Amino acid sequence: MIRIIFAGQGGQGVLSAGIMVAESGLHEGREVSFIASYGPEMRGGTANCSVIVSDDPIASPLCSTPDVLVALNGPSFHKFSPRVRSGGIIIVNGSMSDCYAGRDDVTVYDIPANDLAHEAGDLRSVNSVMLGALCAATELVRDKSIFNCMNEKFVGKPALMEVNQKAFELGKAAVQFQK
Protein backbone atom coordinates (compact mmCIF):
# COMPACT_ATOMS: atom_id res chain seq x y z
CA MET A 1 0.00 0.00 0.00
CA ILE A 2 1.36 3.42 -0.94
CA ARG A 3 -0.22 6.58 0.48
CA ILE A 4 0.55 9.83 -1.33
CA ILE A 5 -0.28 13.45 -0.60
CA PHE A 6 -0.28 15.84 -3.55
CA ALA A 7 -0.21 19.45 -2.42
CA GLY A 8 0.21 22.82 -4.02
CA GLN A 9 -1.74 25.90 -4.90
CA GLY A 10 -5.04 25.96 -6.74
CA GLY A 11 -4.48 25.91 -10.50
CA GLN A 12 -1.29 23.84 -10.46
CA GLY A 13 -3.14 20.67 -11.35
CA VAL A 14 -2.68 19.03 -7.97
CA LEU A 15 -6.08 17.35 -7.97
CA SER A 16 -5.82 16.32 -11.65
CA ALA A 17 -2.48 14.65 -10.94
CA GLY A 18 -3.99 12.80 -7.98
CA ILE A 19 -6.94 11.60 -10.02
CA MET A 20 -4.59 10.39 -12.80
CA VAL A 21 -2.64 8.26 -10.32
CA ALA A 22 -5.89 6.83 -8.90
CA GLU A 23 -7.23 6.11 -12.41
CA SER A 24 -3.94 4.48 -13.39
CA GLY A 25 -4.03 2.25 -10.32
CA LEU A 26 -7.62 1.32 -11.08
CA HIS A 27 -6.71 0.39 -14.66
CA GLU A 28 -3.93 -1.83 -13.33
CA GLY A 29 -6.45 -3.70 -11.19
CA ARG A 30 -5.35 -2.23 -7.85
CA GLU A 31 -7.52 -0.84 -5.05
CA VAL A 32 -7.47 2.96 -5.06
CA SER A 33 -8.96 5.90 -3.21
CA PHE A 34 -8.77 9.64 -3.79
CA ILE A 35 -9.88 12.27 -1.32
CA ALA A 36 -9.54 15.98 -1.95
CA SER A 37 -9.23 18.48 0.83
CA TYR A 38 -10.77 21.71 -0.22
CA GLY A 39 -11.44 24.92 1.61
CA PRO A 40 -13.39 27.98 0.60
CA GLU A 41 -10.47 28.93 -1.68
CA MET A 42 -10.18 28.66 -5.44
CA ARG A 43 -7.29 29.58 -7.77
CA GLY A 44 -4.27 30.69 -5.77
CA GLY A 45 -5.48 29.06 -2.57
CA THR A 46 -4.13 25.81 -1.20
CA ALA A 47 -5.20 22.48 -2.60
CA ASN A 48 -4.24 18.97 -1.61
CA CYS A 49 -5.43 15.45 -2.09
CA SER A 50 -4.65 12.06 -0.65
CA VAL A 51 -4.32 9.08 -2.95
CA ILE A 52 -3.91 5.48 -1.86
CA VAL A 53 -2.92 2.67 -4.20
CA SER A 54 -3.06 -0.75 -2.61
CA ASP A 55 -3.23 -4.45 -3.36
CA ASP A 56 -5.71 -4.98 -0.49
CA PRO A 57 -9.04 -3.27 0.22
CA ILE A 58 -8.51 0.24 1.64
CA ALA A 59 -9.95 0.90 5.10
CA SER A 60 -9.40 4.59 5.81
CA PRO A 61 -9.07 6.82 2.73
CA LEU A 62 -7.23 9.47 4.78
CA CYS A 63 -3.42 9.70 4.90
CA SER A 64 -2.25 11.22 8.13
CA THR A 65 1.28 9.85 7.64
CA PRO A 66 1.89 9.54 3.90
CA ASP A 67 4.61 7.41 2.36
CA VAL A 68 5.16 10.01 -0.36
CA LEU A 69 4.65 13.76 -0.50
CA VAL A 70 4.48 15.55 -3.85
CA ALA A 71 4.71 19.27 -3.03
CA LEU A 72 4.27 21.79 -5.80
CA ASN A 73 5.04 24.93 -3.79
CA GLY A 74 6.82 26.09 -0.65
CA PRO A 75 3.93 26.38 1.80
CA SER A 76 2.68 22.87 1.04
CA PHE A 77 6.22 21.45 1.29
CA HIS A 78 6.62 22.89 4.78
CA LYS A 79 3.08 22.02 5.85
CA PHE A 80 3.24 18.35 4.92
CA SER A 81 6.94 17.35 5.06
CA PRO A 82 6.90 16.74 8.85
CA ARG A 83 4.03 14.26 8.37
CA VAL A 84 5.81 11.97 5.89
CA ARG A 85 6.61 8.63 7.49
CA SER A 86 10.19 7.82 8.38
CA GLY A 87 11.86 6.30 5.33
CA GLY A 88 9.38 8.02 3.02
CA ILE A 89 9.91 10.10 -0.09
CA ILE A 90 9.40 13.81 -0.70
CA ILE A 91 9.31 15.23 -4.21
CA VAL A 92 9.40 19.01 -4.12
CA ASN A 93 9.04 21.59 -6.87
CA GLY A 94 12.38 23.35 -6.42
CA SER A 95 11.29 26.20 -8.72
CA MET A 96 8.83 27.36 -6.07
CA SER A 97 10.28 26.05 -2.82
CA ASP A 98 13.44 25.33 -0.90
CA CYS A 99 14.09 21.68 -0.21
CA TYR A 100 15.18 21.68 3.43
CA ALA A 101 12.80 19.35 5.27
CA GLY A 102 14.70 19.59 8.56
CA ARG A 103 14.99 15.81 8.86
CA ASP A 104 17.30 13.19 7.44
CA ASP A 105 15.08 10.09 7.61
CA VAL A 106 13.36 10.82 4.28
CA THR A 107 14.59 10.95 0.69
CA VAL A 108 14.06 14.38 -0.87
CA TYR A 109 14.04 14.87 -4.64
CA ASP A 110 14.43 18.51 -5.60
CA ILE A 111 12.81 18.90 -9.03
CA PRO A 112 12.82 22.31 -10.78
CA ALA A 113 9.36 21.52 -12.08
CA ASN A 114 8.38 24.97 -13.36
CA ASP A 115 11.57 25.21 -15.41
CA LEU A 116 11.11 21.69 -16.77
CA ALA A 117 7.46 22.40 -17.62
CA HIS A 118 8.58 25.54 -19.42
CA GLU A 119 11.17 23.47 -21.29
CA ALA A 120 8.45 20.98 -22.24
CA GLY A 121 6.52 23.85 -23.82
CA ASP A 122 3.84 24.89 -21.32
CA LEU A 123 4.08 25.95 -17.67
CA ARG A 124 0.71 24.28 -17.07
CA SER A 125 2.36 20.88 -17.49
CA VAL A 126 4.06 21.31 -14.10
CA ASN A 127 1.86 18.56 -12.65
CA SER A 128 2.97 16.17 -15.39
CA VAL A 129 6.61 16.85 -14.47
CA MET A 130 5.80 15.89 -10.89
CA LEU A 131 3.93 12.78 -12.05
CA GLY A 132 6.99 11.70 -14.02
CA ALA A 133 9.14 12.28 -10.96
CA LEU A 134 6.70 10.31 -8.79
CA CYS A 135 6.66 7.35 -11.17
CA ALA A 136 10.49 7.31 -11.33
CA ALA A 137 10.88 7.60 -7.55
CA THR A 138 8.29 4.99 -6.56
CA GLU A 139 7.42 2.81 -9.58
CA LEU A 140 3.90 3.16 -8.21
CA VAL A 141 2.11 2.76 -11.55
CA ARG A 142 3.33 2.14 -15.07
CA ASP A 143 4.15 5.15 -17.29
CA LYS A 144 1.82 3.74 -19.90
CA SER A 145 -1.15 3.92 -17.50
CA ILE A 146 -0.48 7.62 -16.87
CA PHE A 147 -0.15 8.26 -20.61
CA ASN A 148 -3.49 6.53 -21.17
CA CYS A 149 -5.09 8.89 -18.65
CA MET A 150 -3.45 11.87 -20.35
CA ASN A 151 -4.71 10.66 -23.72
CA GLU A 152 -8.21 10.58 -22.31
CA LYS A 153 -7.86 14.04 -20.78
CA PHE A 154 -6.31 15.64 -23.87
CA VAL A 155 -8.42 13.89 -26.47
CA GLY A 156 -8.50 16.06 -29.60
CA LYS A 157 -5.58 18.15 -28.31
CA PRO A 158 -2.50 16.30 -29.60
CA ALA A 159 -0.22 19.31 -29.00
CA LEU A 160 -1.06 19.34 -25.27
CA MET A 161 -0.63 15.58 -25.08
CA GLU A 162 2.86 15.94 -26.56
CA VAL A 163 3.80 18.73 -24.12
CA ASN A 164 2.59 16.77 -21.09
CA GLN A 165 4.28 13.58 -22.21
CA LYS A 166 7.54 15.47 -22.62
CA ALA A 167 7.05 17.10 -19.21
CA PHE A 168 6.51 13.65 -17.68
CA GLU A 169 9.75 12.34 -19.24
CA LEU A 170 11.71 15.38 -18.02
CA GLY A 171 10.42 14.87 -14.47
CA LYS A 172 11.32 11.21 -14.62
CA ALA A 173 14.83 11.95 -15.90
CA ALA A 174 15.36 14.52 -13.14
CA VAL A 175 14.69 11.91 -10.46
CA GLN A 176 16.80 9.25 -12.17
CA PHE A 177 19.66 11.76 -12.29
CA GLN A 178 19.38 12.29 -8.50
CA LYS A 179 18.94 8.62 -7.59
Add this chain to the structure above:
Amino acid sequence: MSKVLLHGTEAICEGAIRNGCRAFFGYPITPQNEVPEYMSVNMPKIGGVFLQAESEVAAINMVYGAAGSGTRSMTSSSSPGVSLKQEGISYISCARIPCVIVNVMRAGPGLGGILPAQGDYFQAVKGGGHGDYHLIVLAPSSAQEACDLTYLAFDLSDKYRVPAMILADGMIGQLMEPVELPPMRPLSDIPVKEWATDGRFGKNRRILNSLLIKPDELEAQVNALTATYAEIAEKETRVENYRTEDADIILTAYGVVGRILKSAADELRRQGIKAGVIRPISLFPFPEKAYKDGAKTAKVFLDVELSTGQMVEDVRLAVAGAKPVYFYGRTGGNVPEESEIIEQAKLAISRAEAER
Protein backbone atom coordinates in the same frame (compact mmCIF):
# COMPACT_ATOMS: atom_id res chain seq x y z
CA MET B 1 -18.51 -5.46 -15.16
CA SER B 2 -15.51 -3.17 -14.84
CA LYS B 3 -15.16 -0.49 -12.22
CA VAL B 4 -15.11 3.25 -12.85
CA LEU B 5 -13.55 5.95 -10.70
CA LEU B 6 -16.40 8.06 -9.35
CA HIS B 7 -16.94 10.83 -6.86
CA GLY B 8 -19.14 9.82 -3.92
CA THR B 9 -21.76 12.30 -5.06
CA GLU B 10 -21.68 10.98 -8.62
CA ALA B 11 -22.09 7.48 -7.25
CA ILE B 12 -25.25 8.63 -5.43
CA CYS B 13 -26.60 9.99 -8.73
CA GLU B 14 -25.81 6.79 -10.63
CA GLY B 15 -27.49 4.70 -7.93
CA ALA B 16 -30.59 6.86 -8.29
CA ILE B 17 -30.66 6.99 -12.09
CA ARG B 18 -30.06 3.27 -12.48
CA ASN B 19 -32.98 2.46 -10.20
CA GLY B 20 -35.51 4.56 -12.05
CA CYS B 21 -35.15 8.05 -10.57
CA ARG B 22 -36.52 10.36 -13.24
CA ALA B 23 -37.06 13.61 -11.33
CA PHE B 24 -34.50 15.63 -9.41
CA PHE B 25 -35.16 18.92 -7.66
CA GLY B 26 -32.47 20.78 -5.77
CA TYR B 27 -30.85 23.99 -4.74
CA PRO B 28 -27.06 24.43 -4.63
CA ILE B 29 -25.06 24.11 -1.42
CA THR B 30 -21.51 22.89 -0.73
CA PRO B 31 -20.44 20.07 -0.28
CA GLN B 32 -23.04 18.35 -2.47
CA ASN B 33 -23.01 20.58 -5.55
CA GLU B 34 -21.70 17.73 -7.67
CA VAL B 35 -25.09 16.01 -7.22
CA PRO B 36 -27.19 18.66 -9.02
CA GLU B 37 -24.31 19.23 -11.45
CA TYR B 38 -24.27 15.56 -12.43
CA MET B 39 -28.06 15.34 -12.52
CA SER B 40 -28.36 18.44 -14.71
CA VAL B 41 -26.15 16.75 -17.30
CA ASN B 42 -27.55 13.25 -17.06
CA MET B 43 -31.29 13.54 -16.35
CA PRO B 44 -32.14 15.09 -19.75
CA LYS B 45 -30.22 12.26 -21.49
CA ILE B 46 -32.62 9.63 -20.11
CA GLY B 47 -35.84 11.58 -20.41
CA GLY B 48 -35.82 12.66 -16.77
CA VAL B 49 -36.44 16.04 -15.18
CA PHE B 50 -33.76 18.20 -13.60
CA LEU B 51 -34.96 21.40 -12.03
CA GLN B 52 -33.03 23.89 -9.95
CA ALA B 53 -35.68 25.17 -7.58
CA GLU B 54 -35.83 28.68 -6.15
CA SER B 55 -35.17 27.31 -2.66
CA GLU B 56 -34.80 24.11 -0.67
CA VAL B 57 -38.41 24.48 0.51
CA ALA B 58 -39.59 24.61 -3.09
CA ALA B 59 -37.42 21.63 -4.04
CA ILE B 60 -38.85 19.29 -1.39
CA ASN B 61 -42.40 20.30 -2.29
CA MET B 62 -41.64 19.60 -5.96
CA VAL B 63 -40.55 16.14 -4.83
CA TYR B 64 -43.87 15.84 -2.97
CA GLY B 65 -45.74 16.49 -6.20
CA ALA B 66 -43.57 14.51 -8.61
CA ALA B 67 -43.28 11.47 -6.32
CA GLY B 68 -47.04 11.66 -5.70
CA SER B 69 -47.54 11.07 -9.41
CA GLY B 70 -45.59 7.83 -9.02
CA THR B 71 -42.28 9.02 -10.49
CA ARG B 72 -39.22 8.03 -8.53
CA SER B 73 -37.96 11.40 -7.29
CA MET B 74 -35.01 12.74 -5.34
CA THR B 75 -33.71 15.92 -3.77
CA SER B 76 -30.29 16.58 -2.36
CA SER B 77 -28.82 19.16 -0.03
CA SER B 78 -26.44 19.70 2.85
CA SER B 79 -27.22 20.35 6.50
CA PRO B 80 -28.66 23.93 6.51
CA GLY B 81 -30.61 23.14 3.35
CA VAL B 82 -31.98 19.92 4.81
CA SER B 83 -33.21 21.89 7.84
CA LEU B 84 -35.27 23.99 5.44
CA LYS B 85 -36.80 20.85 3.95
CA GLN B 86 -38.10 19.47 7.23
CA GLU B 87 -41.68 20.74 6.92
CA GLY B 88 -42.00 19.12 3.50
CA ILE B 89 -40.46 15.87 4.73
CA SER B 90 -43.05 15.67 7.53
CA TYR B 91 -45.89 16.26 5.03
CA ILE B 92 -44.50 13.64 2.63
CA SER B 93 -44.19 11.15 5.50
CA CYS B 94 -47.82 11.64 6.51
CA ALA B 95 -49.04 11.38 2.91
CA ARG B 96 -46.92 8.21 2.60
CA ILE B 97 -45.17 9.19 -0.59
CA PRO B 98 -41.92 7.36 -1.34
CA CYS B 99 -38.92 9.50 -2.30
CA VAL B 100 -35.23 9.87 -1.51
CA ILE B 101 -33.63 12.80 0.28
CA VAL B 102 -29.85 13.11 0.29
CA ASN B 103 -28.02 14.95 3.06
CA VAL B 104 -24.26 15.36 2.56
CA MET B 105 -23.61 16.70 6.05
CA ARG B 106 -21.45 19.73 6.68
CA ALA B 107 -20.34 21.27 9.94
CA GLY B 108 -22.97 23.04 12.01
CA PRO B 109 -24.86 24.44 13.81
CA GLY B 110 -26.09 27.41 11.83
CA LEU B 111 -24.57 28.02 8.44
CA GLY B 112 -21.53 26.36 10.03
CA GLY B 113 -18.72 25.36 7.71
CA ILE B 114 -18.38 23.39 4.49
CA LEU B 115 -16.20 20.60 5.85
CA PRO B 116 -17.37 17.08 6.85
CA ALA B 117 -19.53 16.53 9.93
CA GLN B 118 -22.14 14.18 11.35
CA GLY B 119 -24.17 16.62 13.40
CA ASP B 120 -27.49 15.83 11.71
CA TYR B 121 -27.97 12.35 13.17
CA PHE B 122 -30.72 13.46 15.56
CA GLN B 123 -32.49 15.37 12.80
CA ALA B 124 -32.36 12.43 10.38
CA VAL B 125 -33.04 9.56 12.76
CA LYS B 126 -35.30 11.05 15.42
CA GLY B 127 -37.50 13.07 13.06
CA GLY B 128 -36.33 16.60 12.22
CA GLY B 129 -39.80 17.75 11.32
CA HIS B 130 -42.94 17.74 13.45
CA GLY B 131 -45.14 14.80 14.30
CA ASP B 132 -44.70 11.07 14.79
CA TYR B 133 -42.74 9.94 11.78
CA HIS B 134 -39.46 8.34 10.83
CA LEU B 135 -37.39 8.10 7.68
CA ILE B 136 -35.47 5.07 6.50
CA VAL B 137 -31.93 6.38 7.04
CA LEU B 138 -28.93 4.80 5.28
CA ALA B 139 -25.33 5.90 5.86
CA PRO B 140 -22.77 5.11 3.13
CA SER B 141 -19.06 4.79 3.96
CA SER B 142 -17.65 4.53 0.44
CA ALA B 143 -18.43 5.57 -3.10
CA GLN B 144 -19.60 2.01 -3.81
CA GLU B 145 -22.01 2.10 -0.89
CA ALA B 146 -23.17 5.58 -1.88
CA CYS B 147 -24.29 4.04 -5.16
CA ASP B 148 -25.67 0.79 -3.75
CA LEU B 149 -27.54 2.36 -0.82
CA THR B 150 -29.14 5.03 -3.00
CA TYR B 151 -30.25 2.27 -5.38
CA LEU B 152 -31.64 0.35 -2.40
CA ALA B 153 -33.27 3.45 -0.88
CA PHE B 154 -35.65 3.78 -3.83
CA ASP B 155 -36.79 0.17 -3.49
CA LEU B 156 -37.24 0.36 0.29
CA SER B 157 -39.06 3.66 0.06
CA ASP B 158 -41.46 2.31 -2.56
CA LYS B 159 -42.01 -0.94 -0.69
CA TYR B 160 -42.94 0.66 2.63
CA ARG B 161 -44.19 4.03 1.34
CA VAL B 162 -41.79 5.75 3.74
CA PRO B 163 -39.34 8.41 2.50
CA ALA B 164 -35.69 7.38 2.66
CA MET B 165 -32.70 9.51 3.51
CA ILE B 166 -29.10 9.01 2.45
CA LEU B 167 -27.15 10.47 5.37
CA ALA B 168 -23.60 10.94 4.10
CA ASP B 169 -20.84 12.72 5.96
CA GLY B 170 -19.12 15.43 3.91
CA MET B 171 -16.19 13.13 3.10
CA ILE B 172 -18.45 11.31 0.64
CA GLY B 173 -18.51 14.63 -1.23
CA GLN B 174 -14.69 14.69 -1.41
CA LEU B 175 -14.00 11.05 -2.06
CA MET B 176 -13.28 9.32 -5.39
CA GLU B 177 -13.20 5.54 -5.50
CA PRO B 178 -13.74 2.70 -7.94
CA VAL B 179 -17.41 1.85 -8.25
CA GLU B 180 -19.02 -1.13 -9.90
CA LEU B 181 -22.25 0.25 -11.26
CA PRO B 182 -25.45 -1.80 -11.21
CA PRO B 183 -27.16 -2.31 -14.57
CA MET B 184 -29.68 0.28 -15.72
CA ARG B 185 -33.10 -0.91 -14.56
CA PRO B 186 -35.88 -0.49 -17.11
CA LEU B 187 -38.81 1.58 -15.83
CA SER B 188 -41.16 -1.24 -16.85
CA ASP B 189 -39.47 -3.40 -14.22
CA ILE B 190 -40.52 -1.09 -11.36
CA PRO B 191 -43.80 -2.17 -9.69
CA VAL B 192 -46.87 -0.08 -10.52
CA LYS B 193 -48.04 2.18 -7.68
CA GLU B 194 -51.69 1.53 -7.00
CA TRP B 195 -52.00 4.74 -5.02
CA ALA B 196 -50.25 7.21 -7.34
CA THR B 197 -52.12 10.32 -8.50
CA ASP B 198 -51.08 9.77 -12.09
CA GLY B 199 -54.16 11.04 -13.96
CA ARG B 200 -57.15 8.81 -13.48
CA PHE B 201 -59.32 9.99 -16.39
CA GLY B 202 -62.68 8.87 -15.10
CA LYS B 203 -61.46 5.98 -12.96
CA ASN B 204 -61.78 5.99 -9.17
CA ARG B 205 -60.24 9.05 -7.54
CA ARG B 206 -56.99 8.80 -5.63
CA ILE B 207 -56.03 11.34 -3.00
CA LEU B 208 -52.68 11.88 -1.31
CA ASN B 209 -53.07 14.13 1.69
CA SER B 210 -51.35 15.05 4.92
CA LEU B 211 -54.33 16.88 6.45
CA LEU B 212 -56.46 14.38 8.39
CA ILE B 213 -58.69 16.59 10.46
CA LYS B 214 -60.77 13.86 12.12
CA PRO B 215 -58.93 12.57 15.20
CA ASP B 216 -59.71 8.90 14.55
CA GLU B 217 -58.61 9.09 10.93
CA LEU B 218 -55.30 10.71 11.89
CA GLU B 219 -54.73 8.26 14.71
CA ALA B 220 -55.32 5.36 12.32
CA GLN B 221 -52.78 6.86 9.91
CA VAL B 222 -50.22 7.35 12.69
CA ASN B 223 -50.79 3.78 13.92
CA ALA B 224 -50.35 2.44 10.40
CA LEU B 225 -47.07 4.35 10.11
CA THR B 226 -45.90 3.03 13.47
CA ALA B 227 -46.70 -0.53 12.41
CA THR B 228 -44.71 0.03 9.21
CA TYR B 229 -41.71 1.31 11.18
CA ALA B 230 -41.82 -1.82 13.33
CA GLU B 231 -41.86 -3.98 10.20
CA ILE B 232 -38.93 -2.02 8.76
CA ALA B 233 -37.00 -2.48 12.02
CA GLU B 234 -37.58 -6.20 11.81
CA LYS B 235 -36.65 -6.69 8.16
CA GLU B 236 -34.37 -3.90 7.00
CA THR B 237 -31.66 -3.49 9.61
CA ARG B 238 -28.21 -3.41 8.09
CA VAL B 239 -24.85 -3.41 9.86
CA GLU B 240 -21.21 -4.30 9.26
CA ASN B 241 -19.36 -6.22 11.94
CA TYR B 242 -15.58 -6.10 11.61
CA ARG B 243 -13.44 -8.44 13.76
CA THR B 244 -15.95 -8.24 16.65
CA GLU B 245 -16.18 -11.99 17.46
CA ASP B 246 -13.31 -11.95 19.95
CA ALA B 247 -12.97 -8.18 20.49
CA ASP B 248 -12.33 -6.76 23.95
CA ILE B 249 -13.07 -3.26 22.75
CA ILE B 250 -15.69 -2.47 20.14
CA LEU B 251 -15.24 0.79 18.27
CA THR B 252 -18.32 2.12 16.54
CA ALA B 253 -19.10 4.84 14.01
CA TYR B 254 -21.13 5.29 10.86
CA GLY B 255 -20.14 6.61 7.44
CA VAL B 256 -16.55 7.24 6.39
CA VAL B 257 -15.52 7.50 10.07
CA GLY B 258 -16.36 3.80 10.35
CA ARG B 259 -13.56 3.09 7.90
CA ILE B 260 -11.02 5.08 9.91
CA LEU B 261 -12.04 2.89 12.87
CA LYS B 262 -11.29 -0.25 10.86
CA SER B 263 -7.75 1.00 10.23
CA ALA B 264 -7.47 1.84 13.94
CA ALA B 265 -8.76 -1.61 14.95
CA ASP B 266 -6.15 -3.29 12.72
CA GLU B 267 -3.39 -1.18 14.29
CA LEU B 268 -4.67 -1.90 17.83
CA ARG B 269 -4.58 -5.62 17.07
CA ARG B 270 -1.00 -5.27 15.83
CA GLN B 271 -0.26 -3.76 19.25
CA GLY B 272 -1.91 -6.71 20.99
CA ILE B 273 -5.29 -5.15 21.82
CA LYS B 274 -8.26 -7.10 20.49
CA ALA B 275 -10.39 -4.44 18.79
CA GLY B 276 -13.39 -4.72 16.50
CA VAL B 277 -15.78 -2.35 14.77
CA ILE B 278 -19.56 -2.15 14.51
CA ARG B 279 -20.58 0.12 11.65
CA PRO B 280 -24.32 0.70 11.34
CA ILE B 281 -25.35 0.95 7.69
CA SER B 282 -29.01 1.62 8.46
CA LEU B 283 -29.32 4.29 11.17
CA PHE B 284 -33.09 3.95 11.18
CA PRO B 285 -33.73 1.14 11.83
CA PHE B 286 -30.81 1.10 14.27
CA PRO B 287 -28.94 -2.23 14.51
CA GLU B 288 -29.52 -2.71 18.25
CA LYS B 289 -28.93 -6.46 18.11
CA ALA B 290 -25.34 -6.04 16.91
CA TYR B 291 -24.56 -4.02 20.05
CA LYS B 292 -26.45 -6.38 22.36
CA ASP B 293 -24.48 -9.30 20.91
CA GLY B 294 -21.24 -7.33 21.12
CA ALA B 295 -21.88 -6.50 24.78
CA LYS B 296 -21.86 -10.22 25.60
CA THR B 297 -18.18 -10.55 24.76
CA ALA B 298 -16.64 -7.09 24.62
CA LYS B 299 -15.53 -5.27 27.77
CA VAL B 300 -15.95 -1.70 26.56
CA PHE B 301 -17.38 0.35 23.69
CA LEU B 302 -16.02 3.54 22.12
CA ASP B 303 -18.34 5.55 19.89
CA VAL B 304 -16.63 8.02 17.52
CA GLU B 305 -18.54 10.72 15.66
CA LEU B 306 -18.03 14.02 13.89
CA SER B 307 -20.39 15.53 16.46
CA THR B 308 -20.58 16.09 20.21
CA GLY B 309 -22.35 12.75 20.66
CA GLN B 310 -25.61 11.85 18.96
CA MET B 311 -25.56 8.22 17.80
CA VAL B 312 -23.89 7.37 21.13
CA GLU B 313 -27.31 7.74 22.78
CA ASP B 314 -28.68 4.90 20.64
CA VAL B 315 -25.56 2.84 21.28
CA ARG B 316 -26.06 3.30 25.06
CA LEU B 317 -29.75 2.35 24.75
CA ALA B 318 -28.78 -0.82 22.87
CA VAL B 319 -25.95 -1.77 25.24
CA ALA B 320 -28.36 -0.98 28.11
CA GLY B 321 -25.72 -0.52 30.77
CA ALA B 322 -24.23 -3.98 30.23
CA LYS B 323 -20.81 -2.49 29.47
CA PRO B 324 -19.40 1.04 29.61
CA VAL B 325 -19.82 3.12 26.43
CA TYR B 326 -17.39 6.03 25.95
CA PHE B 327 -17.50 8.75 23.38
CA TYR B 328 -14.98 10.65 21.29
CA GLY B 329 -16.00 13.34 18.84
CA ARG B 330 -14.57 16.09 16.69
CA THR B 331 -16.55 18.99 15.26
CA GLY B 332 -16.15 22.05 13.08
CA GLY B 333 -15.14 19.99 10.06
CA ASN B 334 -12.19 18.26 11.74
CA VAL B 335 -11.82 14.54 11.18
CA PRO B 336 -10.04 12.44 13.82
CA GLU B 337 -6.85 10.73 12.75
CA GLU B 338 -6.21 7.06 13.28
CA SER B 339 -3.64 7.88 15.99
CA GLU B 340 -6.23 9.91 17.96
CA ILE B 341 -8.67 7.00 17.87
CA ILE B 342 -6.00 4.53 19.01
CA GLU B 343 -5.16 6.83 21.94
CA GLN B 344 -8.86 7.20 22.83
CA ALA B 345 -9.38 3.44 22.61
CA LYS B 346 -6.55 2.83 25.07
CA LEU B 347 -7.99 5.51 27.35
CA ALA B 348 -11.43 3.87 27.20
CA ILE B 349 -9.95 0.51 28.15
CA SER B 350 -8.11 1.94 31.17
CA ARG B 351 -11.19 3.93 32.26
CA ALA B 352 -13.35 0.81 32.04
CA GLU B 353 -10.82 -1.11 34.13
CA ALA B 354 -10.65 1.65 36.76
CA GLU B 355 -14.44 1.75 37.05
CA ARG B 356 -14.91 -1.99 37.31
